[in-house]
Amino acid sequence: MAKDKASRRPRAETPKGFRDYFGADVTERKAMLDAVAEVYHRYGFDPLETSAVETVEALGKFLPDVDRPNEGVFGWQDEDGDWLALRYDLTAPLARVAAQFRNDLPSPYRRYAMGPVWRNEKPGPGRFRQFYQCDADTVGSASVAADAEICAMLSDALEVVGIPRGDYIVRVNNRKVLNGVMEVAGVLDPSDPAKFEAERGIVLRAIDKIDRLGETGVRALLGSGRKDESGDFTKGAGLSDEQAEVVMGFMAARRDTGAATAARLRELVGASTLGCEGVQELETIAELLDVQGYGPDRIVVDPSVVRGLGYYTGPVFEAELTFEILDEKGRKRQFGSVAGGGRYDDLVKRFTGQSVPATGVSIGVDRLLAALRAKGRAGAEAQGPVVVTVMDRDRMGDYMAMVGELRRAGLRAELYLGNPKNFGNQLKYADARKSPVAVIQGSDEAARGVVVLKDLVLGAQIAAGASLEEWKSRPAQVEVPRADLVRAVQDMLS
Amino acid sequence: MAKDKASRRPRAETPKGFRDYFGADVTERKAMLDAVAEVYHRYGFDPLETSAVETVEALGKFLPDVDRPNEGVFGWQDEDGDWLALRYDLTAPLARVAAQFRNDLPSPYRRYAMGPVWRNEKPGPGRFRQFYQCDADTVGSASVAADAEICAMLSDALEVVGIPRGDYIVRVNNRKVLNGVMEVAGVLDPSDPAKFEAERGIVLRAIDKIDRLGETGVRALLGSGRKDESGDFTKGAGLSDEQAEVVMGFMAARRDTGAATAARLRELVGASTLGCEGVQELETIAELLDVQGYGPDRIVVDPSVVRGLGYYTGPVFEAELTFEILDEKGRKRQFGSVAGGGRYDDLVKRFTGQSVPATGVSIGVDRLLAALRAKGRAGAEAQGPVVVTVMDRDRMGDYMAMVGELRRAGLRAELYLGNPKNFGNQLKYADARKSPVAVIQGSDEAARGVVVLKDLVLGAQIAAGASLEEWKSRPAQVEVPRADLVRAVQDMLS
Numbered sequence: 010m011a012k013d014k015a016s017r018r019p020r021a022e023t024p025k026g027f028r029d030y031f032g033a034d035v036t037e038r039k040a041m042l043d044a045v046a047e048v049y050h051r052y053g054f055d056p057l058e059t060s061a062v063e064t065v066e067a068l069g070k071f072l073p074d075v076d077r078p079n080e081g082v083f084g085w086q087d088e089d090g091d092w093l094a095l096r097y098d099l100t101a102p103l104a105r106v107a108a109q110f111r112n113d114l115p116s117p118y119r120r121y122a123m124g125p126v127w128r129n130e131k132p133g134p135g136r137f138r139q140f141y142q143c144d145a146d147t148v149g150s151a152s153v154a155a156d157a158e159i160c161a162m163l164s165d166a167l168e169v170v171g172i173p174r175g176d177y178i179v180r181v182n183n184r185k186v187l188n189g190v191m192e193v194a195g196v197l198d199p200s201d202p203a204k205f206e207a208e209r210g211i212v213l214r215a216i217d218k219i220d221r222l223g224e225t226g227v228r229a230l231l232g233s234g235r236k237d238e239s240g241d242f243t244k245g246a247g248l249s250d251e252q253a254e255v256v257m258g259f260m261a262a263r264r265d266t267g268a269a270t271a272a273r274l275r276e277l278v279g280a281s282t283l284g285c286e287g288v289q290e291l292e293t294i295a296e297l298l299d300v301q302g303y304g305p306d307r308i309v310v311d312p313s314v315v316r317g318l319g320y321y322t323g324p325v326f327e328a329e330l331t332f333e334i335l336d337e338k339g340r341k342r343q344f345g346s347v348a349g350g351g352r353y354d355d356l357v358k359r360f361t362g363q364s365v366p367a368t369g370v371s372i373g374v375d376r377l378l379a380a381l382r383a384k385g386r387a388g389a390e391a392q393g394p395v396v397v398t399v400m401d402r403d404r405m406g407d408y409m410a411m412v413g414e415l416r417r418a419g420l421r422a423e424l425y426l427g428n429p430k431n432f433g434n435q436l437k438y439a440d441a442r443k444s445p446v447a448v449i450q451g452s453d454e455a456a457r458g459v460v461v462l463k464d465l466v467l468g469a470q471i472a473a474g475a476s477l478e479e480w481k482s483r484p485a486q487v488e489v490p491r492a493d494l495v496r497a498v499q500d501m502l503s
Numbered sequence: 504m505a506k507d508k509a510s511r512r513p514r515a516e517t518p519k520g521f522r523d524y525f526g527a528d529v530t531e532r533k534a535m536l537d538a539v540a541e542v543y544h545r546y547g548f549d550p551l552e553t554s555a556v557e558t559v560e561a562l563g564k565f566l567p568d569v570d571r572p573n574e575g576v577f578g579w580q581d582e583d584g585d586w587l588a589l590r591y592d593l594t595a596p597l598a599r600v601a602a603q604f605r606n607d608l609p610s611p612y613r614r615y616a617m618g619p620v621w622r623n624e625k626p627g628p629g630r631f632r633q634f635y636q637c638d639a640d641t642v643g644s645a646s647v648a649a650d651a652e653i654c655a656m657l658s659d660a661l662e663v664v665g666i667p668r669g670d671y672i673v674r675v676n677n678r679k680v681l682n683g684v685m686e687v688a689g690v691l692d693p694s695d696p697a698k699f700e701a702e703r704g705i706v707l708r709a710i711d712k713i714d715r716l717g718e719t720g721v722r723a724l725l726g727s728g729r730k731d732e733s734g735d736f737t738k739g740a741g742l743s744d745e746q747a748e749v750v751m752g753f754m755a756a757r758r759d760t761g762a763a764t765a766a767r768l769r770e771l772v773g774a775s776t777l778g779c780e781g782v783q784e785l786e787t788i789a790e791l792l793d794v795q796g797y798g799p800d801r802i803v804v805d806p807s808v809v810r811g812l813g814y815y816t817g818p819v820f821e822a823e824l825t826f827e828i829l830d831e832k833g834r835k836r837q838f839g840s841v842a843g844g845g846r847y848d849d850l851v852k853r854f855t856g857q858s859v860p861a862t863g864v865s866i867g868v869d870r871l872l873a874a875l876r877a878k879g880r881a882g883a884e885a886q887g888p889v890v891v892t893v894m895d896r897d898r899m900g901d902y903m904a905m906v907g908e909l910r911r912a913g914l915r916a917e918l919y920l921g922n923p924k925n926f927g928n929q930l931k932y933a934d935a936r937k938s939p940v941a942v943i944q945g946s947d948e949a950a951r952g953v954v955v956l957k958d959l960v961l962g963a964q965i966a967a968g969a970s971l972e973e974w975k976s977r978p979a980q981v982e983v984p985r986a987d988l989v990r991a992v993q994d995m996l997s
Contacts, residue, residue, distance in 0.1 A: 019560040021602035021854040024587055027554035029600055035550035051910050053888040053917035053936070056529035060521035060633045061555060061589075061619065062577070066513040083556070083587070085579035087623075093518055093577070095555075106523055108515030115935040117920045125555065129581075139554045150920035154899050158918065161907070293899075300900040301907035360515040394547040405648050405787075406794040413655070413795030416545050423547030424652065426611045426644035441609040442547070 026132030027139055037387045038378055041170050042123050042143060045372065048166045049121040049145050052158065057120040059102040061127075065092035067105040069359060083129045083138075095127035099144040100356070100369070107148045107367075108360035117149035123374075146369025148356065153290045156181075156324040156352055156368050157297040163328055163348055163370050164307045170377065171386035176332045177347075180311035182325045183291050184318050184351070187216075189284010190259040190277055194252040199283065211246035213319035216260060228253055262312040267295045270310050290324060321351030326370060334383045344380050348372040393443035394421040395498055398436075399429035400451040407455065411448060411494055418495045420502070439465060446501050448494070459488050464501050520626030521633055531881045532872055535664050536617050536637060539866065542660045543615040543639050546652065551614040553596035555621075559586035561599045563853060577623045577632075589621035593638040594850075594863070601642045601861075602854035611643040617868075640863025642850065647784045650675075650818040650846055650862050651791040657822055657842055657864050658801045664871065665880035670826045671841075674805035676819045677785050678812050678845070681710075683778010684753040684771055688746040693777065705740035707813035710754060722747055756806040761789045764804050784818060815845030820864060828877050838874050842866040887937035888915040889992055892930075893923035894945040901949065905942060905988055912989045914996070933959060940995050942988070953982050958995050 023029060030038070046056070065084055084094035096102050099122045107118060123143045132138055145162065147155040160179050167177050191197040196205040196212060215222075215230035222230070229235035231253040234245035248256070258277055264270045271292050278284025291310045298308050314327045330344035350370030357365035382388035397412045399405065408424050415422035423442070425435045439447045449461040467485035489497040517523060524532070540550070559578055578588035590596050593616045601612065617637045626632055639656065641649040654673050661671050685691040690699040690706060709716075709724035716724070723729035725747040728739035742750070752771050758764045765786050772778025785804045792802050808821050824838035844864030851859040876882035891906045893899065902918050909916035917936070919929045933941045943955040961979035983991040 018854055018856060019563060020558070021561060021599050022558065023554065023599075023603065024556055024558050024581075024585070025583075027556055029554065029604075030550075030552040032549040032551075035552045039550075051913070051915050053915060055526045056524075056533075057526075058524040058529045060517065060523065062518050062521055062621070062633065064514070064516065064518050067515060069513060083579060085577060087518075089519075091518070105515050105517075109517065110523075115932055119917070127556070139556065147920060151922075152899070152920050154903060154918060155920045157903065158920070297900055297903045300904040357515075360512055362512060405646070406791055409648060409651065409791045410794040419545070421545050421547060423613070424648060426641060426646050426649045426652070428645075438609055 024138075026130075026137055028137055033388065033391050036391070037381075038141065038374065041378055041381065041387065042141075042374070044169045045143060045166045046121065046123065048162060048169050052119070052145075052162045052165075054119040054121045054145050054162075057103070057106060057122050058124065059096070059099075059106060059122070061095055061125070062093050063096050063102055063105065065094045067360075068094055068096065068101050069104075081129055083127050097128055098126050099124070099142050099371070100146070100353075103144075103146055103148065104356045104359065107365065108357045111357070111361065114148075117147050117155065119145070119147045121145040141374035143372040143374050144369055146367055148367045149365055150368070151366040153293050153324060154297055156290075156326070157294045159350060159368055159370050160294070160308050160326055161298060161301060161303050163326065163350075163372075164303060166372070167328060167347075167377075171381050171384065172330060172377075174307060176384075177307075177328055177330050179308040179326055179328045180314045181291065181294055181308065182310070182312050182314040182318065183287040184321050184323055184325060185283050185287025185290065186274055186278060186312065187259060187287075187318055189279075189281035189287055190255055192281040192284060193277065193279045194248060194255045196246065196248065196252070199281075208246045208248075210319075211244070212248075212256060215246065216256065216315045217319060219260060219315060224257065228257065231256055260313050260315060263310075267292075267305060267310050270312065271295075274312065287323075294324060316346070317349055317351055320353070322354045323352035324368065325349075325351035328372075330380050332384070344383065346373070347377045347380055391443070392421075392445050393439075394423045395446045395448065395502075396435070396439040396442060396444040397422065397424045397448040398432070398439070399425050400432070400449065401455075402429050404450075404452075404455065407450070411450075411460070414495050415498060418499070420495070420498060446498055448498070450491070454488070458491050460491050460494055461486055461488050462497055462501055518632075520624075520631055522631055527882065527885050530885070531875075532635065532868065535872055535875065535881065536635075536868070538663045539637060539660045540615065540617065542656060542663050546613070546639075546656045546659075548613040548615045548639050548656075551597070551600060551616050552618065553590070553593075553600060553616070555589055555619070556587050557590050557596060557599065559588045561854075562588055562590065562595050563598075575623055577621050591622055592620050593618070593636050593865070594640070597638075597640055597642065598850045598853065601859065602851045605851070605855065608642075611641050611649070613639070613641045615639040635868035637866040637868050638863055640861055642861040643859055644862070645860040647787050647818060648791055650784075650820070651788045653844060653862055653864050654788070654802050654820055655792060655795060655797050657820065657844075657866075658797060660866070661822060661841075661871075665875050665878065666824060668801060670878075671801075671822055671824050673802040673820055673822045674808045675785065675788055675802060676804070676806050676808040676812065677781040678815050678817055678819060679777050679781025679784065680768055680772060680806065681753060681781075681812055683773075683775035683781055684749055686775040686778060687771065687773045688742060688749045690740065690742065690746070693775075702740045702742075704813075705738070706742075706750060709740065710750065710809045711813060713754060713809060718751065722751065725750055754807050754809060757804075761786075761799060761804050764806065765789075768806060781817075788818060810840070811843055811845055814847070816848045817846035818862065819843075819845035822864075822866075824874050826878070838877065840867070841871045841874055885937070886915075886939050887933075888917045889940045889942065889996075890929070890933040890936060890938040891916065891918045891942040892926070892933070893919050894926070894943065895949075896923050898946075898949065901944070905944075905954070908989050909992060912993070914989070914992060940992055942992070944985070948982070952985050954985050954988055955980055955982050956991055956995055 082094040082097050084092055087093050125139050126142050127139050164179050168174060188197055191209055196208040198204045215227050219227050226235055230245050231248045232245050234243055236242045262270060262273045264273055271288055274288045278288060295310055314325060316327060317325050327346055328348040329346050332344060333341045334344050336342050348370055352368040354366060355364055356367045395415055397408050399408055412422045412424040425438060445466045447463040447465055454460060464485035576588040576591050578586055581587050619633050620636050621633050654675060658673050662668060682691055685703055690702040692698045709721045713721050720729055724739050725742045726739050728737055730736045756764060756767045758767055765782055768782045772782060789804055808819060810821060811819050821840055822842040823840050826838060827835045828838050830836050842864055846862040848860060849858055850861045889909055891902050893902055906916045906918040919932060939960045941957040941959055948954060958979035
């Protein structure tokens with residue numbers, strides 16, 4: 010098995026599905042996350058940074074069988090035989106922390122977390138095996154005020170990073186209403202929760218596919234089943250047309266005002282206790298937001314939000330960007346979802362046996378950053394450093410003094426540190442660095458106590474092979490006394 | 504092997520050797536790294552964020568044999584049979600990136616990187632298997648101006664995070680001078696570099712242990728060998744007393760001025776070409792720093808810096824904090840090293856076959872943060888949020904409106920989201936949150952249009968079981984009109 014080491018060099022390659030982030034990739038994401046963190050902080054959320062590595066046991070969901078676990082996580086066995094794995098999200102580590110430190114943490118515990126997570130999945134275009142998540146959760150509060158707070162905070166966060174009001178909407182739905190609808194449709198029996206579990210699973214999966222399958226496809230899955238284009242048949246939930254009508258009605262229940270939507274939902278859930286509770290929760294959330302000024306222009310009750318309804322147990326939220334962008338085929342389409350969340354039970358129960366209610370939201374960091382770039386709020390070409398060139402290699406001290414002065418004045422500045430022999434390479438370097446100003450001082454200028462400043466923004470494209478003479482003859486350059494270096498560069502930059 | 508799932512709950516435990524960072528742990532480190540990044544940016548360094556996962560092949564140093572690699576890294580085999588591992592430092596990924604993107608990156612390439620690295624080592628007190636590194640490197644410059652720049656930048660970074668001038672010193676040494684000394688001592692033959700390799704290894708390991716073994720121990724290792732307290736014998740390099748004297752002289756070569764130190768080093772390296780080159784480099788570095796105002800009060804040539812001399816190939820730097828702290832036994836000692844680096848060859852050569860010179864520095868993030876805390880520059884008790892308490896659970900909207908107003912005014916504020924029944928729990932919560940002000944409004948206050956503000960900083964310790972009546976009777980509280988809430992809280996906080 011062992012390869013012959015001497016036979017070839019190692020490949021310099023990012024592992025499949027991973028990528029590197031350079032310069033502005035890093036700083037723009039950081040600026041966005043810093044702004045979000047500032048909002049979370051103001052809402053009283055505390056940062057938590059767990060380690061990248063968790064025990065597979067704590068992560069749950071995945072269990073080592075015969076070999077290593079390979080269902081979606083990167084895992085390995087440590088020297089004691091315990092299985093460890095990279096976290097696949099930020100919620101599982103929160104559950105572990107909430108259980109492990111339950112006697113030390115404030116209750117309720119508001120925390121935010123930002124950082125990479127890892128998925129052992131097939132990488133695809135734009136789909137990586139390491140990516141950032143940005144979560145905020147409140148653990149230990151059963152109050153829907155906690156859900157309302159998360160929605161308000163999400164709205165503030167979107168605005169603070171640069172999505173103007175009107176360009177986004179936070180939609181709220183509730184799993185309990187859907188459960189009430191299921192009760193009315195006859196696939197949920199409150200006295201026997203296990204009954205119809207298979208049917209409800211089909212219903213949940215069906216409504217989750219409404220975007221892809223359309224109303225007809227979903228109706229087929231709610232009924233006897235659906236044959237797709239390839240001829241494969243998916244078994245349906247077996248609902249009658251009347252039953253299916255109730256479920257379809259739920260997704261289409263949105264009316265012009267929150268009150269009208271709630272009234273329509275009350276009709277749909279009929280006598281279902283759980284359903285009525287769900288409608289009441291939605292009304293309360295809307296009221297609590299309203300008193301803070303978060304009206305339906307920002308946060309709206311919308312039963313058509315179905316994503317995540319299968320996972321969450323109460324309120325469900327989704328933030329959508331409503332402005333249009335051009336897709337890869339040049340067609341206009343709405344940007345779509347950038348964040349989602351909801352209330353989930355039994356976060357901590359796995360560990361302690363005690364039920365702990367929790368609610369939270371996760372921002373899709375890469376998608377939101379892409380949205381900001383689409384809106385011109387990020388991704389502007391960052392200006393590079395001033396580059397001090399080297400004409401005489403035995404006067405490095407003089408050049409270093411210049412760059413030192415510029416830096417002390419708060420300017421971003423570099424000394425060219427490559428081989429100075431070919432001056433053209435220095436200009437190419439300044440170009441690659443997107444440098445706005447090059448500082449030049451040959452022995453002639455040094456003798457006269459001056460420096461030459463080349464305005465590279467004006468001068469634009471430096472011809473690849475331009476000689477020093479050609480280049481110095483261009484217009485956008487000035488000669489200034491050496492003593493005026495900093496002021497003159499500042500002028501040129503302003 | 505498979506355990507009975509039903510038989511027990513998973514343990515809520517951080518994996519051995521890993522830890523969680525809460526609140527100020529996260530924000531203080533972030534503030535420090537942000538300040539350092541700002542300096543690096545001004546020097547023209549660009550951020551790079553590589554993925555946590557690398558191929559074992561690219562990481563080098565570790566090779567999969569029969570089983571998984573377990574020499575210091577966390578590694579696993581992916582579905583294609585390739586070995587992947589978590590990075591153990593930030594230099595190996597830089598080497599991979601510099602090779603992989605050599606046609607796209609500016610040359611020289613200045614980059615900084617900050618982030619966690621992982622070591623599969625026995626954890627110990629204060630020693631974790633995941634920790635932060637903060638590196639800055641210049642790849643592709645053979646000029647000692649690059650080394651000088653790193654030293655100046657390190658000095659600026661220490662000051663900007665809060666280590667005042669005079670409390671630190673950056674020391675510079677040079678591996679080439681040591682090689683010159685080895686040549687004079689007769690354990691390096693420039694015409695046959697492989698000769699005496701074993702002896703030189705012993706010399707390098709010996710001088711690296713000067714802190715622990717003292718002069719006598721090192722002399723023994725340079726000579727015939729050394730028996731330690733347990734009776735174990737370590738073979739020496741076999742140098743004669745005269746040869747050993749040259750090596751010891753190198754470490755003791757520091758004089759009052761840089762010029763005197765250089766003169767002493769010139770004596771020691773005699774006719775060695777490499778040695779003279781090394782002394783010349785040290786002199787040039789000192790000159791280049793001097794013209795920028797980095798005198799020996801900040802950066803000094805010091806041949807007693809021996810750490811890393813075995814690893815680096817040219818200049819070596821170390822930043823030490825010179826103020827005293829009390830150690831765990833209450834004795835005064837210098838804080839010691841917080842950063843180190845140097846010049847290393849063949850970073851990229853492993854991949855491309857082409858030699859690429861590089862130099863860089865790594866800041867020990869945890870040690871520097873500990874130093875800042877020791878100096879009172881970090882770790883100050885952070886003030887918690889204003890807590891709006893809940894007296895009437897059917898007036899959640901009123902309370903939420905209050906917290907919303909406070910937040911919009913830029914104040915950090917929370918609504919109590921736990922079960923409001925036991926008011927004492929709300930006060931305990933405010934205490935746990937280090938809240939400076941609690942806002943209280945019962946139905947009585949609501950009817951009169953006022954709120955009660957409790958100054959918790961003044962009021963100090965809230966007795967665990969204090970009843971609402973006892974508590975409200977304490978002095979540090981005021982009643983203000985509801986409309987004046989924000990202003991009154993601002994007054995109390997100022």
